[in-house]
Amino acid sequence: MSVFRTAGGDAIDRSRTISFSFDGTRIEGHPGDTIASALLANGVHLMGRSFKYHRPRGVLGAGTEEPNALVGVTRGPGRFEPNQRATLVPITDGMVVESQNRSPSLARDIGAVNDLLSAFIPAGFYYKTFMWPRSFWAKVYEPVIRRAAGLGRPPEVTDPDRYAQRWAHCETLVVGAGPAGLAAALAAADAGGRVILCDEGETIGGRLRDMPRATIDGLTAGKWIVQARTRLENAGVRLLTRTTAYHYGIGNLVTLAQRCTDAGGARTRERQWMVRAGRVIIAIGSIERPIVFPNNDRPGVMLASAAAGFLHRYGVLVGRHIVIATQHDSAYRTAIDLAGAGAAVTLVDRRARPAADLGEACSAAGVTVITGHIPIDTRGRLRVSKVAIAPAPDAAHRWLPCDALLMAGGWTPSVHLHSQSGGKVAWDAQSAAFLPGTTLAAQVSAGTCRGRVTLADCLADGWTAGGGNGASAPAADDRTDTGMSPAEPDAHPEGARRKAFVDFQNDVTAKDIRLAVREGFRSVEHLKRYTTNGMATDQGRTSNINALAIAAQAMGQTIPGTGLTTFRAPYSPTTFGTMTGFTRGRLFDPVRTTPMHARAVAAGAVFEDVGQWKRARFFPRPGEDMHAATARECISVREAVGLFDASTLGKIEVVGPDAAAFLDLLYAGRLSTLAVGRCRYALMLREDGFIADDGVIARLATDRFHVTTTSGGAASVLNVMEDFRQTEWPDLRVWLTSTTEQWAVAGVTGPRARNVLAALVEGVDLSSDAFPHMAVRQGRIAGVPVRIFRVSFTGETGYEINVPARHALPVWDAVAAAVAAAGGGLYGTEAAHVLRAEKGYIIVGQETDGTATPDDVGLGKMVAATKPDFVGKRSLMRAAMRDPDRKQLVALLTADRSLLDEGTQVVDPASPRQSLGHVSSTYPSVTLGRPFALAMVHGGRSLLGTKLAVATAAGPVAVDVVDPVLYDPSGARLDV
Amino acid sequence: MLLIECPHCGPRAEIEFRYSGEAHMVRPAAAAACDDATWAAYLYLRDNVRGEHAERWRHTHGCGQFFNVVRDTLTDRVVTTYPAGHARSAAGGEI
């Protein structure tokens, strides 16, 4: 079917033919083909348009380094991805592939006008223009630029696929399953211990797959790869193909992205592996460089290694009349292989005298060799048609017709992961490359990524790195070297008028780099940022070193003297889905519910998120909105009895002979004087004197306290307590236990609360004499032992019944039935907040904001100033903490009886732009018959009885400043 | 993500731990008697060193214990760990 298909190709299944569409055209290929190989097999080279000049482009590479052939791929609804490298994506039947960054079509792209305007838009042009008139940047120029920029179209609907993540631990992680990586894994497997071998490719073998004539231990390369796989599997090595090591972190934590399936659906699409490895062997190979010369970017111009890959893996010939431009040895192998597959091949070598044996081999294979010449230009609009070669850029040239031009500019070892691990890189003059230098991480590089050249060397290097004895390394036939002889990076000479591309995707030319140097961008980082070289989706794989060489030449410096930009994760672009794994929706953050949650759901509760907790906010009845429901719930508490799920309050049991002394140090109040069986409200301060948390502390026994915290503060309060217990006062004999989850809490409050309990509780005398406000008793309800705290956050008589969580429901149901029988009902957090605010009780985090002292919120009396020390005491002594003009808690009543918005600012009508404070809580109150607010106002207590204003969007609203206790100031209701 | 050797539990991933500030900050013994500057220094001033830094960690999702770590802030490598209350230790190798 395909005119460019040869007999070879180890990746494809010739027995089957499948098809996909490319810009609406049906393309056939075989399972195992990539989009790029299938297109090339059909003679299609034009696959994309460049970012800036919209130049027509074909593939440059055959793998992860590809800058040009980026496509959008759709595999059904929601399964669209932009910017896919056509060289990496395996084809599947029916997939839809679209080219990008072109309009109306790939062949006729209006954006190509930019190519004609290119003289006007060199590197960094946008910094120099679009400044006038001032408002035009954001309104006119930028929108145009934004529309022109961006590669593919964005995904627009929710990703339907599943992702996963898992941890793994191993003694040896080998990254890369080319010759060096396979040898390393084999040796490591022999040595024992857990071994993980991962490779980015569809299958193992790496560059070895492009060396069909190589033999290892007497086997052909292909057979040796099969044998190696069997040996590794038998040894229990975990072999992960289609798996990219994308992040190398401290502590030898290497993060892998595994592409489990391309199809998605019921199966996990991608999985993130977090691998802690005892040691890491990096064998990620090297990447060939293009040659920088004018018009080196036409479709059909590609790397020699790409042509080799397409030939050997997919059985695809990239052209019939092929010219190869090289400056070193490796391209000779490719030339011979291509000629053997039926192409007419001309090899143009920059060197005057290449190795004689290579020339002879070429002659034998029918390859024409022209030495001492370089490519200086090309022709062909949508496909290269001829190449000009000359002894030097300005010398007389001649044209060679061709339908493919291969570039062999030398090899760049991939030091990316080595650098990510914290390792240094060092210039190696012999290799003419940066190689891995010193590192503190337990890792070693092996193979071509550390400058090894021949196959035999790579195998031996990997084998040794894996812990094998050098003498027993896999032995390669000497004639099968990789041919990766060193080549100087290409510093394209100054002077050419036409565009010589360095970064193909971002359209950075040699001229751009020279311009940046001329303008003073001499640091490599400045060069990168000013020209955008290396910042495209190929991450500079083919461009960084050439750019560096050009910049070094322009500055009259050496390459190592010019430096290298830092390598950062990811090694290859990694999907957000992989990184996200399971962490979506309900699993984004754990949901904590109380033991009575189902009862609240059944009662129709509307919930709010408080930390990870779901708390019932209100219980609307048909026709009720939040205000109506809350008003009803408030009336129920004030006039009858209400039931509240207070289980989320943090609870800590503090036990030991020194428990009282410890709490005296941790809390601002004095707990050591608390009688057994009694409770006290207490404030915990930060060491800087500001309120950190509050709660009720009950003394259960001389050496045992039950401490409650805010719902959100439980963990941090325990952490602070543990910190001081363990490190500041380790001599105190005290132990701390979080009991938040152990106790479910039913709050019963209201004038009928005592009656409700009287019918339920066994073993407790509920009379106020026997069980006064702020006391704790133990008894039974429904046969379950309970702790009952007589406390109130509503201003009404109240009891908080603590039940062991696993027995919560029978108790809750019994209490709920009794409450209902008494004419009461459930109330939620919204009503609780209204009720407490009517009493002037603060909520930490609402009235306080990390800058409030106890005195600020009217709780100065909760500070036992005569204690010699407690956390925060010294800070309270500072002048600014005692300033009478600090913000203080007051209540505000609007003159027009309007409901203020929370956070509105309090002002003096005389100077309405000057904030005096803010509204911290604001509610309608059915009890008070009007809305009210709590506020923190500078010098607020001295302003009681005065009139101020609140600045609303509609203008100032007059308010009366009053005492924050608006309901039952005498506290009589606490003992009804 | 750091790998931290808890003195009680062995090497564990950083996400099990909570960083708790520079180590060996001495809380003034007679806090009430010290001057504002001394107190401010205790509360806020830190060495913030480039290089080996003694710091407190808590194995929050493990044994719950606070302990000390010497870590190189230039490379993030943990040099040694030792229990809270012990003098700064330079002993031990890298983990």
Add this chain to the structure above:
Amino acid sequence: MKFSGLALLRQSLGGHRGWDRQWRSPEPKAAYDVVIVGGGGHGLATAYYLASVHGVTNVAVLERGWIGGGNTGRNTTVIRSNYLFDESAALYNHALDLWPGLSAELNYNLMFSPRGVMLLAHTLHDVHITKRHVHSNRLHGIDNVWLDPVEAKAFCPPLDISERARYPILGAALQKSGGTARHDAVAWGYARAASALGVDIIENCAVLGIGRDATGSVVGVETSRGPIGARKIGVVAAGATSTIMDMAGVRMPLESHPLQALVSEPVKPCFPCVVMSNTVHAYISQSDKGELVIGAGADQYPSYSQTGGVHQLTLAVEAICEMFPMFGRMRMLRSWGGTVDLTPDRSPILSDTGIAGLYVNCGWGTGGFKATPGSGHLFAHHLATGSAHPIAAPFSLDRYTTGRLIDEAAAAAVAH
């Protein structure tokens, strides 16, 4: 040469050979009136305003590496002024007032783009604190408005306001005058303009010591390029501030932490503004190039390694996909880390130091980029006049002794 479309056109005819260095690269002089330690945006802006506003041109900016190579070139370019406390709002709004005219003033397109900054509220506590911001900001003339979820989605269509989310969106605050700018250009633009006014910008010059005379006053700095005299020294060194100040025997209330960010591969415009979330804990915008720019949280430990934990990156991406579930198939292209100097109250320090002639501007933490022009403008005033500008006065070092903190910590739970 003045930058303009016309100049670009003229140069295009001559192969762009006429462009000069954008800033001079002189050898250091023996002494300067003012030496700025740190060639980031804040330091370069300080030098520029010293020269342009105060006529102090005998100024050197010393940069250990390459200018703009610290947090200026590593941040996510968010610009806003909707801070909670009056002092903070005034400080950041001073900067926001300067941004719109800055490209023209510097003759350098900084690509300031007021595309709006939206802060999401996911819990009632978020609503409470966010509304307090809105009302406080309105009083001070800052255009921060409250949006309900439908209004928020109308402004930012990719937002998922359904109940599907673990923390559904309850509303948002939007500052339309906030936005983004091109971070590198800010450093280069200030450098070019300052250089043209006579400021010496000296790269690859590490400060090794601070020299003081018998009275204790500063007299200069020791550097990797030799001693340089200075009548006044302004330290604007972000993560390296503690190290520099230690050379003068001053301990600082700072910890330097890693902060990472990442970008996706570029796609066509799909995200109109900046969105931040404290509860879900991430923020995002789309660059002019089409990349989604995403900020991660600071690592919990201090470090100068300019790298951070991979979990910080995954946490940020998880948060983004939670709010924008269509981005699951986008790909992370690049990540990087910076070193941010955090103060105990998460507000900056612009201050005297108790040492004559030594001034410090630091502690911008995770959000200093937005303040660059204002910070430079105020610090230049301080260096030139010897006393703090009224807007900067509350940000003195002595607040840590008096307890008069400006605690944006609660509001700054997410790095930006």
